[in-house]
Amino acid sequence: MTTSAQIGTVIACVLALAACGQAGEAPATKTVPSSPATPSSPTAPTTSSGWCRAGDLKISTSEGAGPSDIYRSFTINLESAKGSACTIGGTLSDVRFLSSSGTELDVPIAGGQQDASLAITVDPAHPAVVYLKAPKDAKPEPVKSISFTLPGNGQPGDPVLVDWIAPLGGPVQLGLIAAPVS
Template sequence: MKRLRKSTTIGSLVAAAALALAGTSAAQAAGTPSDAPWCTGDDLVISAHDMRPHGTVFKGHEIRFAAAEGVTCTIGGSLSNVRFLDAEGQDMNVSLTGGQGEYREATVHGYYHAVAYAGSRIDGPRATPAFIQFDLPGQGSLGARITTAWPSWIGSPVSFGNIGWPAS
């Protein structure tokens, strides 16, 4: 029962971030091209950021998907095959849990970027990965495999939301 409660609470954190995304998507989508091509790994500058603990229960991270210089493209959906890696590139076997949320797409260009939020509890098991590795969403298949630096410790399990606009 305790495990179910933790998973439900972590899912609630990601769901709250997804609701916040919904409120900002219309404002940020104004003026963005709707016919932009789908983003590939070469189109994006991807980075992970520590959001600091929220109160005394959760720690959040933001994975940011910014367009490379001169690129306009669209991305959406969820990350696949997520792994946290140590400094030698070995899988740390960090537990992951659902919490995907509603499917959204975001067109990234200039100052507009998309994000995927990750949440974990601050109590319980912790890990300090050096990198996160995942497959980008593609259109009808998996996108590019990405490995990027991870900024700080995480709790376990980690829950991810879908890619969308940043919460304001």
């Protein structure tokens, strides 16, 4: 990795942490039982390299220790689903928290609109994450799943539906897609 690529990776991690207010080591997490990402429309073809599509990724959610006494910390985990590599970067769009019946819940979203110019490679040894934080004192909604659209790199991204870990209230702040902080 070149020096400028290393600097770019460090900057992306700092931006992701700043967006979520986390510092230090990654929190201990509990993860929703593994289930592959479910495209909310017909599955797009997967790639063995190139830009990540929903079929290239195993997507899960987890909750960790909050970055402070006033926030809860969550992670959307993006891992290689097929043992191959693909590239992804930017922000998730069309983020919605859903009830068990699929009804959109009143969980406001804030953030996720930072500069999205850094892309990272996801492969079996290098997952990607999106860090989220939500106020601990917010009225919790009975969230059972989250839907969002993956970045599309100049073309429409894939819509995805994934199980969610716990009840949640907003406003929820989302970070950029980044390498996990270890």
